[in-house]
Amino acid sequence: MRKTTKSLIAVTCATAAFAAAGCGTTSENTGQVQNQDPTKNCKGPNEKYTIGMSQANLAEPYRVRMDDDIRKAAEKVPQFDVQFSDAAKDNSKQISDVENFLTKQVDLMMISPNEAAPLTDVVKKAYNKGIPVVVLDRKVDGEAFTTYVGADNVQIGRQAGEYFKNALLPDGGKIVQIKGLSGSTPAAEREQGFKEGIQGSKIEIAATADGEWERSVGQQKMDALLKANPDIKAVYAQNDPMAEGAYLAAQAAGRNDLKFVGIDGLPIPSGGIKAVEDGRLQATNLYPTGGAEAVEAAKKLLIDCQPVPKTQTLETALVTKDNAAEVYARLNQG
Numbered sequence: 001m002r003k004t005t006k007s008l009i010a011v012t013c014a015t016a017a018f019a020a021a022g023c024g025t026t027s028e029n030t031g032q033v034q035n036q037d038p039t040k041n042c043k044g045p046n047e048k049y050t051i052g053m054s055q056a057n058l059a060e061p062y063r064v065r066m067d068d069d070i071r072k073a074a075e076k077v078p079q080f081d082v083q084f085s086d087a088a089k090d091n092s093k094q095i096s097d098v099e100n101f102l103t104k105q106v107d108l109m110m111i112s113p114n115e116a117a118p119l120t121d122v123v124k125k126a127y128n129k130g131i132p133v134v135v136l137d138r139k140v141d142g143e144a145f146t147t148y149v150g151a152d153n154v155q156i157g158r159q160a161g162e163y164f165k166n167a168l169l170p171d172g173g174k175i176v177q178i179k180g181l182s183g184s185t186p187a188a189e190r191e192q193g194f195k196e197g198i199q200g201s202k203i204e205i206a207a208t209a210d211g212e213w214e215r216s217v218g219q220q221k222m223d224a225l226l227k228a229n230p231d232i233k234a235v236y237a238q239n240d241p242m243a244e245g246a247y248l249a250a251q252a253a254g255r256n257d258l259k260f261v262g263i264d265g266l267p268i269p270s271g272g273i274k275a276v277e278d279g280r281l282q283a284t285n286l287y288p289t290g291g292a293e294a295v296e297a298a299k300k301l302l303i304d305c306q307p308v309p310k311t312q313t314l315e316t317a318l319v320t321k322d323n324a325a326e327v328y329a330r331l332n333q334g
Helices: 016-021 061-074 091-103 116-128 153-168 185-197 215-228 240-252 272-277 291-302 324-331
Strands: 002-004 049-055 080-086 108-111 133-136 147-151 173-179 203-210 234-237 259-261 283-285 311-314 318-320
Touching: 049 061, 049 091, 049 291, 061 080, 061 291, 080 091, 080 291, 091 108, 091 116, 108 116, 108 291, 116 133, 133 291, 147 153, 147 291, 153 185, 153 234, 153 259, 153 283, 153 318, 173 185, 173 215, 173 240, 185 203, 203 215, 215 240, 234 240, 240 259, 240 272, 259 283, 272 283, 272 318, 272 324, 291 311, 318 324
Parallel strands: 049 080, 049 108, 108 133, 133 147, 147 311, 173 203, 173 234, 234 259
Antiparallel strands: 002 311, 283 318
């Protein structure tokens, strides 16, 4: 399920000014990226390690599942004690959460940022302290992290767009897009990919709304979108909960003709794969949480004393009614 790109331990002394000051200085707040030895905290298999996991929120089922996947994988590594925090969609709280982990002197930091720009400096601060930082799903700006684990959001958006173009609306038509939180990197990347995927078709994105990754917000926004765009044929939502919210709004408006596509494909009873099986969504696109891969990266860094790739790209797949049952069963094996 995983392929890796090749760039190990990439951060270097980036600017001439920094070089003049001397690489590897202890200054953590200069704004410069310090050169990190990612295996510095490795003490082998006979030690205990504390890991801090800063989650953007637990309002999204995807993020609950991510924490569960980390917890489940970490249970197999007796040396690990993983402590979790929930930022509740609040950038300031997530910065405080990370600062608390720094005060506790954790051996490794995991983080799925709420938004990129506000979290970049505190992640850089952790990285400059020499703490290995594993970034999951949503990115930060720059290169001040040890490894990024996530799927290719541009590719997933492109995959969704191509499904609209080739299977769902081959003759074209108007659709609406419900995006995730505007400041989060997947929202921009999934939109970019989707536009690439529908290129050459007669599909028109009539309107876009920010659904903040949440089902209830997606439902509210869909109410307004339907009133303003009565001639739409389908909905592209950047995650499954927003697609389900849009579906509920359409049902309430008597629009049983609309088609819906989401992203996530969580293999749980309330997740997107079951929604496809049950016919509420026409398709979803798998976006693995990366929880198990993050724990594996921590194990390599802290216990095996091995570097990890700068970027670990998780594979995706289109899920339709034809393969939903098989994919659901496969992802829940073991």
